[in-house]
Amino acid sequence: MNNRLYGSLIFELSHPGRRGYSLPRNSFEGYSTHQLPASLRRADDAQLPECDELTVVRHYTNHSANNFGVNNGFYPLGSCTMKYNPVIDEEIAAMQEFSALHPMQPAETCQGALEVYYSMQTLLAELTGLSEFTLNPCAGAHGELTGLMVIRAYHNSRGDNARTKVIIPDSAHGTNPASAAVCGLEVLEVKSTADGLVDLADLKRIVEAEGTQVAGMMMTNPNTLGLFEKDIPAIAQLIHGCGGLMYYDGANLNPMLGACRPGDMGFDVMHINLHKTFATPHGGGGPGSGPVGVRQGLEPFLPTPRVVADVNNTMLHVETGEYEQALGSIGQFFGNFAVVLRAYTYILSLGRENIKLVGPLATLNANYIKEQLKDDYKLPIGSLCKHEFVFDGLADKSTGVTTMDVAKRLLDYGYHAPTIYFPLLFHESLMIEPTENESKETIDGFISVMRTIAREARETPDVVKQAPHNTPIGRVDDVLAARHPVVTFKQMNNE
Numbered sequence: 001m002n003n004r005l006y007g008s009l010i011f012e013l014s015h016p017g018r019r020g021y022s023l024p025r026n027s028f029e030g031y032s033t034h035q036l037p038a039s040l041r042r043a044d045d046a047q048l049p050e051c052d053e054l055t056v057v058r059h060y061t062n063h064s065a066n067n068f069g070v071n072n073g074f075y076p077l078g079s080c081t082m083k084y085n086p087v088i089d090e091e092i093a094a095m096q097e098f099s100a101l102h103p104m105q106p107a108e109t110c111q112g113a114l115e116v117y118y119s120m121q122t123l124l125a126e127l128t129g130l131s132e133f134t135l136n137p138c139a140g141a142h143g144e145l146t147g148l149m150v151i152r153a154y155h156n157s158r159g160d161n162a163r164t165k166v167i168i169p170d171s172a173h174g175t176n177p178a179s180a181a182v183c184g185l186e187v188l189e190v191k192s193t194a195d196g197l198v199d200l201a202d203l204k205r206i207v208e209a210e211g212t213q214v215a216g217m218m219m220t221n222p223n224t225l226g227l228f229e230k231d232i233p234a235i236a237q238l239i240h241g242c243g244g245l246m247y248y249d250g251a252n253l254n255p256m257l258g259a260c261r262p263g264d265m266g267f268d269v270m271h272i273n274l275h276k277t278f279a280t281p282h283g284g285g286g287p288g289s290g291p292v293g294v295r296q297g298l299e300p301f302l303p304t305p306r307v308v309a310d311v312n313n314t315m316l317h318v319e320t321g322e323y324e325q326a327l328g329s330i331g332q333f334f335g336n337f338a339v340v341l342r343a344y345t346y347i348l349s350l351g352r353e354n355i356k357l358v359g360p361l362a363t364l365n366a367n368y369i370k371e372q373l374k375d376d377y378k379l380p381i382g383s384l385c386k387h388e389f390v391f392d393g394l395a396d397k398s399t400g401v402t403t404m405d406v407a408k409r410l411l412d413y414g415y416h417a418p419t420i421y422f423p424l425l426f427h428e429s430l431m432i433e434p435t436e437n438e439s440k441e442t443i444d445g446f447i448s449v450m451r452t453i454a455r456e457a458r459e460t461p462d463v464v465k466q467a468p469h470n471t472p473i474g475r476v477d478d479v480l481a482a483r484h485p486v487v488t489f490k491q492m493n494n495e
């Protein structure tokens with residue numbers, strides 16, 4: 001492995017005086033930078049790397065080739081749905097007609113883009129059985145916060161200010177309690193049963209004790225174990241009975257597509273992760289889009305600005321201030337429009353018939369992998385899963401090989417690791433989500449490698465414990481990078 005290609009910083013390749021560009025002479029005599037007032041001029045030259053063009057191009061091209069994404073190989077990251085991003089989605093999102101727009105442009109100059117935006121709001125309402133959507137939130141967690149703010153605004157509008165608590169299952173994604181805290185709500189945790197579903201008896205106990213203070217309940221369905229929460233009608237009845245609202249975390253909407261709708265199950269408010277359910281390359285924190293939908297009666301509380309159509313189907317921006325009960329703005333402008341464009345293209349290119357296949361195929365793929373691997377890996381909950389499922393490490397624990405080791409060994413075989421050590425309900429969680437897009441050959445290849453790793457763990461455990469062997473760098477201390485980030489070259493030199 002050529003360390004120069006993998007290890008170096010652009011600053012380390014710098015040589016004083018080397019140039020990668022040549023600028024024309026300044027033709028504006030008398031306007032050179034030297035006539036800027038001294039107070040605006042820098043005293044020293046900026047410390048920039050000095051490299052020839054080929055060095056720069058090769059440096060960044062080689063770095064980009066070290067990346068692993070869905071376009072490189074299988075990426076079974078559970079809870080994050082690393083979905084295939086059809087090229088047409090990218091082409092549409094990159095179109096000048098969209099990408100060169102300015103968010104402050106008058107509505108009459110961008111009717112096409114606003115129509116896409118408006119149609120997407122309507123499509124999502126139809127897909128989920130809710131009344132109205134805002135596309136403004138920039139991620140799932142941002143959607144959760146927005147949705148909880150809608151719930152608070154609803155209670156406050158009725159003068160019911162005592163509802164300051166929200167019920168969240170212990171299996172929930174970490175963003176749920178975090179969003180509740182940011183919204184100023186106290187979390188009441190409801191336990192899971194041994195089958196991994198919400199414990200109704202525990203929920204009843206909470207509702208009886210705290211019902212008058214409950215703003216609502218947040219639920220993910222299928223939950224983070226990939227299990228369908230079959231008791232939603234009873235749960236919704238309990239929560240509505242005490243005056244609370246039902247919030248649906250739609251990050252796991254995939255397997256529901258075409259099968260059932262959160263609005264029909266009794267949910268009042270929800271978010272969708274467009275970047276999980278409907279394409280868009282993500283990971284590393286963005287970009288995302290977390291549209292929030294509400295049932296009839298809650299529309300007035302949605303944030304502004306909004307895109308609405310008048311009687312002639314002319315698209316209008318409606319700004320903050322025009323809706324008395326609206327939350328106001330929850331971010332900049334209308335959110336991440338390029339993500340909306342990709343999702344819109346994804347939905348329209350599947351069409352009404354094919355979108356119904358998404359859920360069943362995602363579910364089939366996950367169950368197939370689960371059944372093929374359950375002799376080699378410990379399956380704590382054996383029932384039918386939806387689009388993802390969780391192993392609790394290897395079946396044979398005597399070898400000392402951990403989930404971390406398995407994940408690292410997968411990299412040697414050219415597969416991205418599944419989600420590991422989440423959910424927190426098991427010690428050695430290994431959470432696998434294949435998505436509906438993968439072919440049988442790809443899935444069989446993954447199954448065969450997972451079996452090989454299980455065999456290695458029994459026969460030559462050190463090979464797995466010391467993995468990865470074939471990647472540019474081995475195991476990194478990921479805590480160190482978070483605790484002591486070194487983000488400038490200069491600082492590095494000092495240490």
Ligand SMILES: *Cc1c(COP(=O)(O)O)cnc(C)c1O
Nearest residue numbers: 079139140141173175220251288
């Ligand atoms: C990913 C995820 C979230 C958070 O979504 P972001 O877009 O990453 O903010 C919330 N809940 C569940 C179940 C998730 O999988």
